[in-house]
Amino acid sequence: MRKPRVALTAGDPSGIGPEIAAAAAADPAVREICDPILYGPPAGQSFQSGLLSGDAGRAAYDAIVRATADAMRGTVDAVATAPINKEAFRLAGLSWSGHTDLLAHLTGAPRVAMMFHSEPLRVVLATIHVPLAEVPALLTRELLEETIALTARELPRFGWSTPRIAVAGLNPHAGEHGLFGCEEETAIVPAVLAARGRGVDVAGPFPADTLFVRAMRGEFDVVIACYHDQGLIPVKLAAFGRAVNVTLGLPIVRTSVDHGTAFDIAGKGLADPGSMIEAVRLAAKLAVGRT
Numbered sequence: 001m002r003k004p005r006v007a008l009t010a011g012d013p014s015g016i017g018p019e020i021a022a023a024a025a026a027d028p029a030v031r032e033i034c035d036p037i038l039y040g041p042p043a044g045q046s047f048q049s050g051l052l053s054g055d056a057g058r059a060a061y062d063a064i065v066r067a068t069a070d071a072m073r074g075t076v077d078a079v080a081t082a083p084i085n086k087e088a089f090r091l092a093g094l095s096w097s098g099h100t101d102l103l104a105h106l107t108g109a110p111r112v113a114m115m116f117h118s119e120p121l122r123v124v125l126a127t128i129h130v131p132l133a134e135v136p137a138l139l140t141r142e143l144l145e146e147t148i149a150l151t152a153r154e155l156p157r158f159g160w161s162t163p164r165i166a167v168a169g170l171n172p173h174a175g176e177h178g179l180f181g182c183e184e185e186t187a188i189v190p191a192v193l194a195a196r197g198r199g200v201d202v203a204g205p206f207p208a209d210t211l212f213v214r215a216m217r218g219e220f221d222v223v224i225a226c227y228h229d230q231g232l233i234p235v236k237l238a239a240f241g242r243a244v245n246v247t248l249g250l251p252i253v254r255t256s257v258d259h260g261t262a263f264d265i266a267g268k269g270l271a272d273p274g275s276m277i278e279a280v281r282l283a284a285k286l287a288v289g290r291t
Contacts, residue, residue, distance in 0.1 A: 003034050004077035004287035006280055007067035010040030011082030013047040014056040015261025016271035021082045023273035024280050034284035037076060039063040049267030057088030064099065068106045071252040078253035078283035082276060083261045086129070097129040100247055103254055112249035113150050115222075116232065116258060117158065117282065118239035121215055122222040123231040124151050124248065135227045136183055139170060144191035147224055152200045154248040155222060157289055166211055166220040167192055167204030168230060174205040212238075241274045244282045253286045255279040 011017025155163035171181030225231025
């Protein structure tokens with residue numbers, strides 16, 4: 001059986017993306033399990049390290065579009081992306097807030113979710129890049145039911161045939177039966193009960209301040225967090241540099257790093273390719289599972 005072909009996009013060319021993508025593509029552990037293919041700016045096009053620009057944002061976007069198109073055609077078996085800069089996307093006139101919504105658009109996926117995968121902890125985000133003030137209104141029963149269903153459907157690819165899913169509460173103490181907020185009673189509890197009625201092994205809402213510890217101790221296989229920082233602070237504390245960002249719900253395999261463009265160290269030879277290497281390795285593993 002041939003090794004899977006994994007596209008490595010270079011991310012924002014003014015950040016550390018080109019460095020870590022090249023390092024991952026050359027890593028012996030990566031080359032042992034897959035054939036890495038780099039996608040970056042055209043030869044001869046140069047960018048200043050650490051400089052935010054629309055040109056860099058457009059170059060990052062173009063590489064993602066080419067890699068995604070190749071994945072949809074089957075030319076490559078998976079895509080692993082280096083970090084982009086959301087402000088550079090804006091300067092380039094691009095409306096997407098990150099890889100997740102862009103990839104959903106490019107592939108026509110109706111419902112996607114961001115999951116951070118690591119050995120000690122796995123977290124799925126119900127909402128992603130939105131202001132914290134908007135989260136309560138966005139956290140509807142429908143959204144949570146869809147997120148729970150997507151998580152239950154996708155986790156078997158990662159080795160959990162019947163995943164034990166826990167849902168974090170939005171408010172302190174998971175609302176304390178309405179004392180500290182109503183979102184648990186109006187949205188989260190009904191979504192959990194509906195999912196359980198369909199046979200999903202899901203429980204919650206649980207107070208977020210203890211839930212992630214319980215998951216790391218093995219009580220749950222994955223946690224659904226209500227908003228970006230609620231889920232990413234614990235997973236990055238537990239496994240920063242080793243966690244992998246995976247987009248659930250796409251018709252292609254896509255993984256990414258657990259960090260940003262790091263303009264402050266770009267071009268200085270200081271970037272750690274560890275998360276990019278893990279992203280490529282996981283992409284290859286998922287691609288083999290699909291084929």
